[in-house]
Amino acid sequence: MQTTWSSSDFSSIKLLGIFEDISNTSESDEISIHSRAMFKAAIFLSHEYNMTIDGQFIGWQIIQTSGNVMDCFSSTCLAVSTGNIVGIVGPELSREVLVIAPFANRIGIPVISYAATDPELADRKTYPAFYRTVPSDDTAALSIAQLFIKFNWTSCIIIYQNDAFGSGAFKAITQTFNRYNLNVSQSIIFDIATLEIQGNLQTYLTSCSSRIVILWAQPTYITLILQSALDFDVLGPLFTWMLSSSVSLNSFNQNFHEKLIGMLTIQPTLDVSGKLINRTLLNAAYQIWQQHEPGSFPGSTNVSDYALFAFDSTWSLIQSLQQLCSTNANNASSCISIVNSSFCFNSRFMNSNSFFKGIINTTFLGVSGPIQFSANVTNRINGSYYVAQSVQYSSNTIDYVSVLEWSDDTSWIDVQQSNTIVWPDNSLVPPNGFARLANVNIRIGVIESIPFTTISNVIDQYGQNKTTLVGYVPDLINLLQNRMGFISQVILAPPNQTYAGLVNAVANGVYDIVVGDVTITA
Structure with a gap:
């Protein structure tokens, strides 16, 4: 992609930008490009x-990372020791912040992330040099719990x-669900090293009573997992997925495509009616972007929200930095005093x-x-919004x-009446969240x-002696079958079967x- 960003070699004071290398992903990563x-x-606006x-x-330097934590640290160390x-x-990635933030604190420079959402990073005592403009996943978890309550879902x-x-x-999510008496019925791990689910996705999903699936992963991994779900036929209409x-x-x-209908995404957003933003800065930044890298500018309505967090x-x-130097204006010494070293850990x-x-x-x-x-924490103070x-x-x-907007002031509200939620199977009725037993x-x-x-012997229409089961339990099974649509195979247990034996038979897949x-009895 052709760009005309001028070099920043003119300055000895630089900010380092760390972004994911899109050449290592299977699809163009708009978060990295836009940010x-x-x-x-x-x-440039400064x-x-x-x-x-x-x-x-102020000058700038950029390093691109592949998601490998040690490579990210190595590149950061080199940048610090040479500039x-x-x-x-x-x-962008939380796992990289876990290493970069303590290193930055050691050498005395701040780290402000635009996309790292791990709640563990909120601890100011552990990460005194870290800040972030993106909401923490603690907030996302709260919004998801309130979405479950809105639709009367109880498990996932x-x-x-x-x-x-x-x-x-x-x-x-687990901690927040516990506070709201919601249940995480099953947890499934996607291994980012092997790019595979640990275990059998189809077995995990179909054996669980819940039919609401929350998928928390980077976009590249989401695509792989959804493709696997399509292969196993565990997307819509049987399951409702939330990305x-x-x-x-x-x-x-x-x-x-029909099986993708009804999936939901829950993401931080800035496109909320009435939200106060600095449009003067925003329009000036867009103008600079279009001037220096027009090929990547998607139009003002299509810019990733994470790019605004990056700005x-x-x-x-x-x-x-300006405030730091303004308070130091009466001193003869420079407000930017750096001890450089070829060994990055000795820089200060x-x-x-x-x-x-x-x-x-x-x-x-x-x-x-x-x-x-x-x-007290590394998060920004002001309100967060999700869509x-x-x-x-x-x-x-x-x-x-x-279809819906969330804020910590209003919980979930409709975006506009014309935008109706379409659920799996093109239904306008929210799913109940549990397995459907029809057929x-x-x-x-x-x-x-x-x-x-009770065992009853009767003569059927052909004059044959036939054994049937009658009583409260068979009647209950027939009633449930008529209402729920399942196909029952009623099996009479041996007369010497114990209660423990029945439990074991269910556990072993007999029933x-x-x-x-x-x-x-007592």
């Missing part, structure tokens, strides 16, 4: 506004990738304490809303349609126990369920 462009746009530090414009890096924007299955991003979200991120729907065979991360560092930003305090004290209206960081999008037919193809064969074990289940009376 990188808005990082540069923020720095030049247009004549914002200088010690008489210099005057005064702050870091990124990384969670599939998550086995790193800080996935396990952090799984922990947050942590939207992915390209064109990557799936058009013949299977505000960068602008926070620029504003804080000498005014780190004042710099960190300046970030917490800096407030401004950013392109993603009001920006202010907490002194629920439904996969449905739109203009003869399937697409994501925004499912169920082996039902029963025991002879008068009057609940699917056992129906019988229970006698109180």
Whole structure:
């Protein structure tokens, strides 16, 4: 992609941007492309506004990571040891932040991430140099729990990738569900090293009573998992899937699009009516982006929200550097004092304490809303917003349609009345969240126990002697079968079968369920 971003070699004061390398993904990653462009746009805009530090414009340096934590750290170490890096924007991945944030604290520079959502990163004592403009997954978990309550769902299955991003979200959702008396019935791990589910996806899903599946993974992994679900036929209409991120729907065979109908995505959003943002900064940044990298600019309505978080991360560092130097204006020494070393661990930003305090004290209206960081946790203080999008037919193809908005003030509300939620099987009725038994064969074990289940010999229409079961239990089974549509295979247990033996028979797959009376003996 052709760009005209000018070099930043003119400056000895630089911000380091850490972004995912899209060449290592199976599909174009708009989060990385857009966030990188808005990082540069923020720095170029500071030049247009004549914002200088010690008489210099701020420069920039970018490293791209493949998701390998050690490679990310190695590249960051090299950048610090060869240039005057005064702050870091990124990384995108939570597992990379777990290493980069402690390193940055050691050398005295701040890290502000635009996409790392692991709740464990919120601990200010553990990560004193870390900040983030994106909401934590603790907030996402709260929004999901309230969505379950809205639709009277009580349980779910969670599939998550086995790193800080996935396990952090799984922990947050589980803890939040416990507070709301909701249940995580099954957890399934996707291994990011082997790119496979640990175990059999079909068996996991079909053996679970819940039919709501929460999938928490990076977009590239979501595509792989959904394709596997299509292969096993465990998407719609049998299951309702809820994704942590939207992915390209064109990557799936058009013949299977019907099975994707009714999927939901739950993502941070900035496109909320009445939300206060700095449109002057936003329009100026877009203009710079279009000037220097027109090929990647998707139009103002299609820019990833994470790119706006990236701009505000960068602008926070620029504003804080200005504040740091303004308080140092009466001193003869430079406000930017750096001890450089060829060994990155020995590099030091000498005014780190004042710099960190300046970030917490800096407030401004950013392109993603009001920006202010907490002194107690690493999260931003101001309100968070999420959008629920439904996969449905739109203009003869399937697409994501925004249907619900969430904020910590209002919970879930309709985006607009014309945007109706379409559920799996193109239904307008929300699923109940449990397995549907229509046309499912169920082996039902029963025991002879008068009057609940009695063996009766009758003469059928052909004059043959036939043994049937009568009583309360057979009548109950027939009633349930008529109402629920399952196909029953009633099996009479041996007369010497014990209660423990019946339980073991269900556990060993002899019966699917056992129906019988229970006698109180003590």
